[in-house]
Amino acid sequence: MSSNGTKTRRTEIVAAAERLFRDKGYLATTMRDIADEMGMQGGGSLYAHISGKEELLWHIASEAIDAFFAAVIPAIEQAGSNSPADKLQAAMLAHMGVICERLSAAAVYFDEWRHLSQPKRGQFLERRNQYERIFEALVLQGVQSSVFRQLDVRVTTLHLLGSMNAIRHWYRPDGRLSAQEVAARITDLLLEGIHTR
Amino acid sequence: MSSNGTKTRRTEIVAAAERLFRDKGYLATTMRDIADEMGMQGGGSLYAHISGKEELLWHIASEAIDAFFAAVIPAIEQAGSNSPADKLQAAMLAHMGVICERLSAAAVYFDEWRHLSQPKRGQFLERRNQYERIFEALVLQGVQSSVFRQLDVRVTTLHLLGSMNAIRHWYRPDGRLSAQEVAARITDLLLEGIHTR
DNA sequence: GTCTATATAATGATAGAC
DNA sequence: GTCTATCATTATATAGAC
Incomplete structure (x- = not known):
């Protein structure tokens, strides 16, 4: 949670990755999978929030x-x-x-x-x-x-x-x-x- | 073991894969890794013994x-x-x-x-x-x-x-x-x- | 059976428009 | 910040010479 009580986008990405890493494993999870889970159209958008x-x-x-x-x-x-x-x-x-x-x-x-x-x-x-x-x-x-x-x-x-x-x-x-x-x-x-x- | 008491090549491949799958995980193990472990030069040779x-x-x-x-x-x-x-x-x-x-x-x-x-x-x-x-x-x-x-x-x-x-x-x-x-x-x-x- | 070369697909990551 | 397009890399698997 940030100071105003809302989840940051980055936090949402981490949570989505966490679920997918558990369900499919780290290597079987693609950046596109994570983007899908976030409702994004392509893996590229993730890199505005994380480094990799x-x-x-x-x-x-x-x-x-x-x-x-x-x-x-x-x-x-x-x-x-x-x-x-x-x-x-x-x-x-x-x-x-x-x-x-x-x-x-x-x-x-x-x-x-x-x-x-x-x-x-x-x-x-x-x-x-x-x-x-x-x-x-x-x-x-x-x-x-x-x-x-x-x-x-x-x-x-x-x-x-x-x-x-x-x-x-x-x-x-x-x-x-x-x-x-x-x-x-x-x-x-x-x-x-x-x-x- | 085959009937004459020697390991078949296929059995050796399975054993090598077993070790690598344990050490690195299935997805992190490549066919080239398995070929290396067998002393082969490229992943292609494996397919004479296994289907995939x-x-x-x-x-x-x-x-x-x-x-x-x-x-x-x-x-x-x-x-x-x-x-x-x-x-x-x-x-x-x-x-x-x-x-x-x-x-x-x-x-x-x-x-x-x-x-x-x-x-x-x-x-x-x-x-x-x-x-x-x-x-x-x-x-x-x-x-x-x-x-x-x-x-x-x-x-x-x-x-x-x-x-x-x-x-x-x-x-x-x-x-x-x-x-x-x-x-x-x-x-x-x-x-x-x-x-x- | 093993080799080299390669076809094909998918991946992580980047570039640039908006 | 998200989109689309794409690059560079790597993967499984196949083809054909030997």
């Missing part, structure tokens, strides 16, 4: 990672208690909240970043690793304090992240469950397992 | 789904007991075994199938759904027999499949853990959770 296709990819990917940081950091700070379990739970709910509410951006973040050329690609991966270390630290704290089982921290962290991120493949905003319900159920499944106790 | 690029994608994707069926069905039949828990565990180990030992094929199966054009795309999805119903049936049996908690069967199944499939993003054949170890640990995490009991 890869700039769209970079914009979406880096804005997505900002969204994850912006949701998860405060969630951890405001968790119900200082216990690693509560902090991890809060982080997981926040992380999945971003995925469910920004499905297109999340798809680009997870699946299309590899089409960035260097050095953007390296910058992206560095920042993503930084983000994932937040979860690894929480898992480590939980294992060290015996709130969690004596698990391999690396494998457990990769498992948690991979499992949470997988919901992008099947969560539907218009489905039976709300984003909060899905996030809560997956969090419960990951923390407690599926076996009866 | 999409045939490679279809061959890899449909062979991959066959591999999943071929591993999981006997694993369930030969499970340690008739309990849903043992059958599901056997199915999970077999499923992740295929992913770890056929990483390239798995990547194509999970990420590149959408570039199939109709009607192949629909045929693929139909068969994949059929495969996933095997897991859904096992989850349902486990919930009905109270071996598992009273969980939403659909969400739990999607969670299990998504979590298992996510290991393709981080498992490395030359890493610290073997395929069997990774599969066993992820199975344990999914069934028992991470919380201390």
Whole structure:
């Protein structure tokens, strides 16, 4: 939103690209596809607002990672208690909240970043690793304090992240469950397992 | 392998394409890339062995789904007991075994199938759904027999499949853990959770 | 079966009129 | 800021010599 509350044309283009990148993939999406989505007659008009296709990819990917940081950091700070379990739970709910509410951006973040050329690609991966270390630290704290089982921290962290991120493949905003319900159920499944106790 | 035990040229091409489709993605891989990988001088020589690029994608994707069926069905039949828990565990180990030992094929199966054009795309999805119903049936049996908690069967199944499939993003054949170890640990995490009991 | 050369189509991006 | 036209590049696939 600009200062007067209206979407800029550029913002609309980014949103259209985000949807198309998710639906068809970055390489399968043409500038003409994006122009069509905008109601424009040819791909050329887009270049009055953006510098090129890869700039769209970079914009979406880096804005997505900002969204994850912006949701998860405060969630951890405001968790119900200082216990690693509560902090991890809060982080997981926040992380999945971003995925469910920004499905297109999340798809680009997870699946299309590899089409960035260097050095953007390296910058992206560095920042993503930084983000994932937040979860690894929480898992480590939980294992060290015996709130969690004596698990391999690396494998457990990769498992948690991979499992949470997988919901992008099947969560539907218009489905039976709300984003909060899905996030809560997956969090419960990951923390407690599926076996009866 | 052909009857005399040697790889056919076509099989080599499929293997090269499989690697490249995983590393760069289907659309980012050119026929010249595949020819290079084969030590050929130009993309044209490939067409003596295959009919086109999409045939490679279809061959890899449909062979991959066959591999999943071929591993999981006997694993369930030969499970340690008739309990849903043992059958599901056997199915999970077999499923992740295929992913770890056929990483390239798995990547194509999970990420590149959408570039199939109709009607192949629909045929693929139909068969994949059929495969996933095997897991859904096992989850349902486990919930009905109270071996598992009273969980939403659909969400739990999607969670299990998504979590298992996510290991393709981080498992490395030359890493610290073997395929069997990774599969066993992820199975344990999914069934028992991470919380201390 | 592999080579070189090429036909054909589509792409990202630019130029200039309005 | 959008339009139309187009350039330069690259892609899949084919043709014909060897």
